[in-house]
Each structure stands twice: as C-alpha cells, then as structure tokens.
Amino acid sequence: MAMIDAVDGTASSYTESLTGATQQLTLSKDCEGLRIIVENLVATTKVMERANQQLEERLIASKKEINDFG
DSSP states (O other): HHHHHHHHHHHHHHHHHHHHHHHHHHHOOOOHHHHHHHHHHHHHHHHHHHHHHHHHHHHHHHHHHHHHHH
C-alpha cells in the first residue's frame, strides 16, 4: 500500500508539472524558455517512469506471492 501511495503522490506531482508546463508554454516567447520547460518535463517524466517501474516490479512480486500461496 505504501508503494501505491508513493506512486499516487508522484502521479499527482507529475500532473501538476504538466499543468505548469502548459501554462509556461503559452507565456514563453524564446528558445531558452522553451528549452528550460522541455528539460523540466524530461526530468519529471523520468521520475514518473522510475516510480511506475518500481510499482510494476512490486505488483509482479505481489502476484507471485499470491500465486505461491494459492
């Protein structure tokens, strides 16, 4: 359950990052501003990707645990 809560928090943070990036994109007028926005999106996407991978690994382990007892 702790892993699910952690991923939920990461997903919420990622959603906020996407919302913020959308707002920044409408205001950005230069290449440097766009570069910073893209770099931030890449960084937050990597965090989300790692969290999803950890959750997937935990779900696989839980499934194996359940199958071993069943």
